[in-house]
Structures are given as C-alpha cells and as structure tokens.
Amino acid sequence: xxxxxxxxxxxxxxxxxxxxxxxxxxxxxxxxxxxxxxxxxxxxxxxxxxxxxxxxxxxxxxxxxxxxxxxxxxxxxxxxxxxxxxxxxxxxxxxxxxxxxxxxxxxxxxxxxxxxxxxxxxxxxxxxxxxxxxxxxxxxxxxxxxxxxxxxxxxxxxxxxxxxxxxxxxxxxxxxxxxxxxxxxxxxxxxxxxxxxxxxxxxxxxxxxxxxxxxxxxxxxxxxxxxxxxxxxxxxxxxxxxxxxxxxxxxxxxxxxxxxxxxxxxxxxxxxxxxxxxxxxxxxxxxxxxxxxxxxxxxxxxxxxxxxxxxxxxxxxxxxxxxxxxxxxxxxxxxxxxxxxxxxxxxxxxxxxxxxxxxxxxxxxxxxxxxxxxxxxxxxxxxxxxxxxxxxxxxxxxxxxxxxxxxxxxxxxxxxxxxxxxxxxxxxxxxxxxxxxxxxxxxxxxxxxxx
Numbered sequence: 001x002x003x004x005x006x007x008x009x010x011x012x013x014x015x016x017x018x019x020x021x022x023x024x025x026x027x028x029x030x031x032x033x034x035x036x037x038x039x040x041x042x043x044x045x046x047x048x049x050x051x052x053x054x055x056x057x058x059x060x061x062x063x064x065x066x067x068x069x070x071x072x073x074x075x076x077x078x079x080x081x082x083x084x085x086x087x088x089x090x091x092x093x094x095x096x097x098x099x100x101x102x103x104x105x106x107x108x109x110x111x112x113x114x115x116x117x118x119x120x121x122x123x124x125x126x127x128x129x130x131x132x133x134x135x136x137x138x139x140x141x142x143x144x145x146x147x148x149x150x151x152x153x154x155x156x157x158x159x160x161x162x163x164x165x166x167x168x169x170x171x172x173x174x175x176x177x178x179x180x181x182x183x184x185x186x187x188x189x190x191x192x193x194x195x196x197x198x199x200x201x202x203x204x205x206x207x208x209x210x211x212x213x214x215x216x217x218x219x220x221x222x223x224x225x226x227x228x229x230x231x232x233x234x235x236x237x238x239x240x241x242x243x244x245x246x247x248x249x250x251x252x253x254x255x256x257x258x259x260x261x262x263x264x265x266x267x268x269x270x271x272x273x274x275x276x277x278x279x280x281x282x283x284x285x286x287x288x289x290x291x292x293x294x295x296x297x298x299x300x301x302x303x304x305x306x307x308x309x310x311x312x313x314x315x316x317x318x319x320x321x322x323x324x325x326x327x328x329x330x331x332x333x334x335x336x337x338x339x340x341x342x343x344x345x346x347x348x349x350x351x352x353x354x355x356x357x358x359x360x361x362x363x364x365x366x367x368x369x370x371x372x373x374x375x376x377x378x379x380x381x382x383x384x385x386x387x388x389x390x391x392x393x394x395x396x397x398x399x400x401x402x403x404x405x406x407x408x409x410x411x412x413x414x415x416x417x418x419x420x421x422x423x424x425x426x427x428x429x430x431x432x433x434x435x436x437x438x439x440x441x442x443x444x445x446x447x448x449x450x451x
Contacts, residue, residue: 001025001026002026002027002047002122002125002126003026003028003045003047003048004021004027004028004029004046004049004050004118004122005028005029005030005031005040005046005048005050006030006049006050006051007030007033007034007036007037007049007050007068008030008050008051008052008084009032009033009052009055010052011032013052013084013107014032017030018030020114021118024115024119026118026122029046033055034051034055034064034067034068034071037049037051037068037072038071038072038075041072041075041076041079042075047079047080047125047126048079048080048081048102048118048121048125049072049080049081049082050081050082050118051065051068051072051082051084052065052084053066053083053085055068065083065096066096069081069083069096069099069101073100077100080102080121080124080125081101082102082103082117082118083096083097083101083104083105084104084106084107084109085104085106085107100417102117102121103117103121105117124444127444138162141166142156142162145162145165145166145169148169149165149169149172149194149197149198150197150198150202151169154190154194155334155335156328156331156334157330157331157333157334158328158329158330158331159330161322161323161328161331164191164320164322164323165191165194167318167320168191168194168195168320169194169198172194172195172197173199173200174318175289177290177291177292177314177317178195178290178291178319178320179255179293179315179316179317179318179319179320180192180291180292180294180319180320180322181295181319181321182295182321182322182323182324183295183324183362184295184362185361185363185364186322186324186362186363187322187362187363188253188293188295188322189251189253189293191293191320191322192206192208192249192251192291193206193251195249195289195291195320196248196251196291201247201248201249201289204247204249205244205245205246205247205249206249206251207241207244207249207250207251208250208251208253209222209241209250209251209253210253211252211254211257211258211262212253212257213254216259216261216262217231219258219262220261220262220265220278221240222240222241223240223241223242223262223266224240224265224275224277224278225237225239225242225277225278225280226238226277226279226280227278227279227280228279229279230277230278230279230280231279237277239277240277242269242275242284242286243284245286246286247287247288248288248289249288249289249290249291250289250290251293252266252291252292252293253292253293254293254294254295254296255292255293255294255315256295256301256306256307257296258307260308263308263311267308267310267311267314269286270290270311270314270315271314273285273287292315299312324362325359325362325363326358326359326360329355329405329407329408330407332355332359332366332407333351333407335363335367336351336354336366339366339367339370339371340374341374343380344374344377344381345380345381346381346382347381347382347383348415349383350382350387352384352408352411352412352426353384353387353389354366354387355405355407355408355411356408369387369389372388373386373387373388406443409423409427409437409438409443412424420434420435
C-alpha cells in the first residue's frame with residue numbers, strides 16, 4: 001500500500017488530508033513541523049510528500065516551505081513533493097516546480113484534482129522503483145558475466161548485447177560449431193574471440209581467415225595448406241589455417257563467400273577431421289573448433305544454389321545473432337567513450353548527435369568517427385560538428401521518419417529535467433508522439449505537470 005507523508009502545522013488541514021487519503025486506501029502520516037517531517041523521512045520510506053509552504057501564522061512569505069523542500073530534495077532527490085500554497089506564496093511554488101517539485105495546489109484544494117495528482121505520482125513512483133529494480137538486476141547480471149567470463153574487452157550496456165554475450169559464454173564450453181550472424185562492423189570477430197576465450201581449447205591458438213578477402217583459387221590453399229609446386233609461385237610447402245588452428249579455434253569470417261569447391265572440402269573436414277594439402281596426397285588429421293560468421297542471408301544463398309545446405313547445418317549448430325548498433329543503442333555512448341582518447345570529452349550536442357545517427361557502418365564506423373574527430377578537433381571538448389555526421393543528424397528520427405531510440409529519449413528527458421514538451425521538441429516530436437513512444441518502450445511517463 002502506498003505511503004504518504006503530510007507536513008502541515010494546521011491540524012484541520014492535516015486531518016482532512018489524512019481522511020481523504022485513507023478513504024482511498026493510501027496510508028498517511030501527518031506531522032506539524034519541517035523538523036518532524038525530515039526526521040520521519042530519515043527513518044521511514046515514503047512514496048510521496050504533501051507539504052505546506054507556511055509554518056508560522058504571522059508569515060506568508062513561503063520561506064519555510066522553500067527551505068523544507070530544498071532539504072527534502074537534497075536528501076531524497078527522487079521523492080515526489082506536492083506543495084500546498086496560499087495565493088501569497090504562489091510565485092515561490094511555481095519556482096519550486098521549476099526546481100523539481102512534482103506539483104502545487106492552492107488552498108482550499110479540489111479533492112478530485114488532488115487525488116488524481118497523488119495517484120498519478122504514486123504510479124510514477126512505483127514505475128521508477130520497478131525500473132530501478134530492473135536496472136539493478138541487469139547490473140548484477142552484467143557484473144556476474146564480466147566476473148565469471150573473459151569478455152575480451154567487449155564494451156556493452158544494452159540488453160541485446162548482454163543476451164548475445166551470455167549465450168556465447170554458455171555455448172563456449174561445448175565443441176559444437178558456432179555461426180555468428182550480423183552486419184559488417186558489428187563485432188562478430190569479437191564474439192568469436194569470446195567463444196574461444198571461454199572454451200575448453202582456450203589455451204590453443206585462435207586463427208582467423210576472411211574468406212571474402214582471397215580469390216577462389218587461393219582459398220583452398222589458405223584453408224588446407226599446399227605442397228611445393230602445387231600452384232604457380234608455390235616454391236615451398238606451407239601449412240594452412242586448419243593445421244595452424246589444431247588444438248584451438250578456427251574463425252572463418254564471411255563464410256558465405258566460400259566458393260563451391262571450398263565448401264565441399266570444408267564439409268569433409270567438418271565430418272571427418274581429415275584433409276589433404278593442395279597438391280599433396282597425405283591425409284592429415286586435426287581437431288579444431290569452428291566458429292564462422294556472415295553478414296549474408298545463408299538461407300537465401302541456399303535457395304539460389306550458392307551455398308550448400310548440408311554445410312550450413314554443419315556450421316550452424318548454434319547461431320549467435322549480433323544486432324546492428326542501431327538496435328542496441330544503449331551501447332553507443334559507452335563505446336564512444338571507450339574509443340575517446342584521454343583528455344577528450346563529448347559535449348551535450350555531440351552525445352545527442354551520436355545517439356540520433358543510425359550508424360550503418362556499426363561499431364567500426366563509430367570507432368573511426370571518434371578517432372577522426374579526436375585527431376582533428378581543435379578543442380578537448382568534441383561537439384557535434386567535430387564528428388562530421390550528416391547535417392541534421394541530431395534530428396534524424398523526425399527528418400527521415402526513423403524512430404528515436406530508447407537511449408535518445410532517455411537522454412532528452414534527462415536534459416529537459418523531465419519536461420515532456422521540451423524533450424519532445426529536442427527530439428523533433430510532438431508531445432503526444434513522445435508519450436506514445438514512452439508507452440511503446442515501457443518507460444515511465446513524467447507527471448502531467450511536467451508537460
């Protein structure tokens with residue numbers, strides 16, 4: 001049951017409020033002085049405070065109420081406070097609302113309006129507590145993930161990234177092949193490194209091969225090695241990636257570009273663990289954990305005859321789907337700060353631009369943007385202009401029809417102090433459109449007084 005504290009030196013007012021709230025199942029405590037109110041707040045948890053502005057019969061300045069609110073705000077910054085004011089202190093009450101008070105009501109008050117305001121604020125307080133519990137649980141999970149596993153320096157704050165990392169660590173101990181999917185620049189190789197670092201073969205080598213970086217006639221030699229004279233220019237025997245990765249992990253990036261002949265031979269190695277060097281006839285045996293990655297739709301390549309279905313199922317025993325950076329927007333600022341060199345920092349406009357931009361090049365583009373801006377900026381404080389993002393990037397959501405993400409909305413609300421109209425203007429939205437997005441993301445809605 002919600003718990004409300006009333007601080008008012010008028011016994012009739014305190015009794016009326018207690019009666020009104022108790023009739024609507026709201027537990028209420030009342031005290032007559034600021035000192036008693038502050039002492040009670042230090043001992044017990046309350047969801048809301050209703051405080052008077054004047055505590056001496058011979059004064060109407062509201063100074064006592066201002067001082068009380070300042071102390072409550074300092075000690076309990078998230079506790080909503082409703083001000084009860086006479087007309088003589090109305091200006092002070094308005095100033096306090098600008099400073100963070102939840103609302104003000106003139107005496108005598110309207111019961112229905114007061115109850116509606118109180119219920120809205122109590123719902124908001126419960127939503128904030130639930131969000132805090134949720135975030136606390138998320139932080140505990142992340143701390144446990146970072147404590148129990150080697151994440152290879154992977155920087156993340158988004159729940160989508162956390163899910164991928166948790167699954168990668170979970171499957172790492174098996175010897176099943178893993179397929180990492182996601183767009184270019186999203187961090188697929190880093191996920192492969194995490195699988196290796198937490199696997200039973202972590203003490204073995206981690207060998208990477210970009211299948212799309214080599215012509216088709218050389219890919220087999222890279223994978224399986226070659227004997228001297230196997231092809232023009234092959235003056236000596238050399239081992240391939242499979243031999244180099246024996247006892248460890250072989251990471252095959254851009255697996256969708258592997259030519260048909262290479263697909264056949266790769267399938268055989270996966271089935272038997274045996275292969276021959278190019279130009280050789282001696283069977284070689286290796287034990288290698290395979291992690292592959294692709295930004296292509298392998299099922300579409302299968303349908304068009306460009307990729308073997310049996311190879312796909314061999315590689316895809318477990319799939320780790322890494323979303324693009326735009327779909328894990330809570331990672332953007334932590335990553336940007338990670339790439340920022342010592343002595344540099346972001347201005348507010350730069351952070352807004354970072355959050356608003358869609359990052360089609362993903363983490364790689366973000367890293368390059370930060371490094372370039374840090375090198376060329378004349379000031380230690382990087383602004384939006386230093387980032388070199390497209391003009392109007394701060395309002396890309398409204399200009400291009402794209403949705404502002406959760407992180408951008410949270411940042412706008414924080415900058416505006418919870419004033420919805422100001423946050424909406426910052427995002428290029430109407431107030432009603434911002435409310436719809438708050439509901440869509442399951443975010444708490446600021447009180448109506450903050451519109």
